[in-house]
Amino acid sequence: MIEFHRVTKYFTQVNTPIKDLSFSIKQGEFVYLVGPSGAGKTSLFKLITREWTATSGTIRVGNYRLERMRTDQLYLLRRKIGMINQSDLFLPNRTIYENLAYCLDVLEISRNEQEYLITEALEDVGMENYQKYYPHEISVGQSKKIAIARALITKPPIIIADEPTANLDTKSAVEMMRLFFRINQRKTTVIVSMHDSTMVNTLRNRVIELKNGQIVRDAKEGGYSEFDDPKDVYVW
Incomplete structure (x- = not known):
């Protein structure tokens, strides 16, 4: 399980990539993380892997409370997370x-x-x-x-992929996503950040949408945006 409770990452007043973020992801879920560039997707991943430490709030990954982990313990956390x-x-x-x-x-x-x-x-x-x-x-x-x-x-029980289909042609991107779904069928938690609206609309799962470091939508089997174009899907 991954759980964020009122998490903020603050650098300066004009650079706060994550703001008061709260959500939970159960083990075995497949989640798309969407939003424009600069929305906070990569920042969220850096907090999950403890590359960054939250300024405030609590983050739990499995049995680990990340704000309480010492630097020499981080290898235990990172063995549980496969990062792409x-x-x-x-x-x-x-x-x-x-x-x-x-x-x-x-x-x-x-x-x-x-x-x-x-x-x-x-x-x-x-x-x-x-x-x-x-x-x-x-x-x-x-x-x-x-x-x-x-x-x-x-x-690892968790796989995180940051824009894995970027720079891939459509055939390769579809093949890549099928691979992630096979991995997820083993009860591995998979979180994929994605700019490909057509992919998200075609292979629907939970969607968490970020904007300015905050969640603006959390939809079960959602599309890339709140108002989807029904033609924005791949033909299989």
């Missing part, structure tokens, strides 16, 4: 396998277990045949799949 950023950053001089192994080295996971986890994660996203490729040898869509595999590799 807007930019897929990989070590350019290492293969796909070596990039994923690097993440597991940090967690001091044995080589035998690493091989199993990497193979399973790549099979999950249909990229098992690309282990020996280098990042520059694969497409943008394939890079995004590898980023998802990296997020899945420790089997």
Whole structure:
């Protein structure tokens, strides 16, 4: 479960990206986070992962109260969250396998277990045949799949994706979203920030809409906006 209670992140009077935010997300939910650029979507993700600390209010992720966590405890939180950023950053001089192994080295996971986890994660996203490729040898869509595999590799109960379909063609974007729905069917919580109105309107789920750091709409099986164009859907 993720729970925000009256959370504010304050930098200056003119830079307060999150303002008195309250909501909860149950384990296993699929949630779209929508809103214009600067609405607070990425800021919210930074608070969930404790990249930022809230100025006021309380945040709970699972059994952790984030404002009470010490810096040396944050690895416990981040093992529970798989993060897919807007930019897929990989070590350019290492293969796909070596990039994923690097993440597991940090967690001091044995080589035998690493091989199993990497193979399973790549099979999950249909990229098992690309282990020996280098990042520059694969497409943008394939890079995004590898980023998802990296997020899945420790089997976290929460997946967060920040604009995962940006820069993808329609076919790749649809394939990407189907992958997220498969992950969600395992009772993994999935939160996806999204600018693609057609995708949100086609594959409906809970929608939380932000504007100026505040929730302006929280709709079960909502569309991208309160007043949707019925023609703004993909034809399957």
